[in-house]
Amino acid sequence: MITGINHLTLAVRDLERSFDFYTQVVALQPVVKWARGAYLQAGDDWICLSLDDETRTGPLPEYTHVAFGVGAEAFIRCTKAIREQGVTIWKENRSEGDSIYFLDPDGHKLEIHSGDLQSRLAALRDNPYEGLEWFVQRTQGE
Numbered sequence: 001m002i003t004g005i006n007h008l009t010l011a012v013r014d015l016e017r018s019f020d021f022y023t024q025v026v027a028l029q030p031v032v033k034w035a036r037g038a039y040l041q042a043g044d045d046w047i048c049l050s051l052d053d054e055t056r057t058g059p060l061p062e063y064t065h066v067a068f069g070v071g072a073e074a075f076i077r078c079t080k081a082i083r084e085q086g087v088t089i090w091k092e093n094r095s096e097g098d099s100i101y102f103l104d105p106d107g108h109k110l111e112i113h114s115g116d117l118q119s120r121l122a123a124l125r126d127n128p129y130e131g132l133e134w135f136v137q138r139t140q141g142e
Helices: 015-025 072-084 117-126
Strands: 008-012 029-034 037-042 045-051 066-069 089-091 099-103 109-113
Touching: 008 015, 015 029, 015 037, 015 045, 072 099, 072 109
Parallel strands: 008 045, 066 109
Antiparallel strands: 029 037, 037 045, 089 099, 099 109
16 A cells, blocks of 8 residues: 655756755755765655756646645745746646746746645635546545
């Protein structure tokens, strides 16, 4: 049985540039770094940056992205830091909760989001998506 997502690996072209971006702009915590990679912590989760000459050179046209969670009070600070760095914004938020969608130096699509699964489900109850099908009952506290 799957217990969760173990880690996420992102291929990068320039380890130093990506390490600086993820630790200074995104504010992930560095754990270790070596010649071809680094481990960074995002809350209880960890991200691997892996040097790879085959890394993309820009964003893919699809919607696939990595979303990092922040508290509502930290969202404004994170957004300000991202915008001050001149980072490319790839999408405007149209869903529940505050979000900023931006690109890393290799074109990986990222998001900082202040909501969680429960707030998203509550929004779906109020405004269901077309064809929405529920597989779980309401959780305690709803």
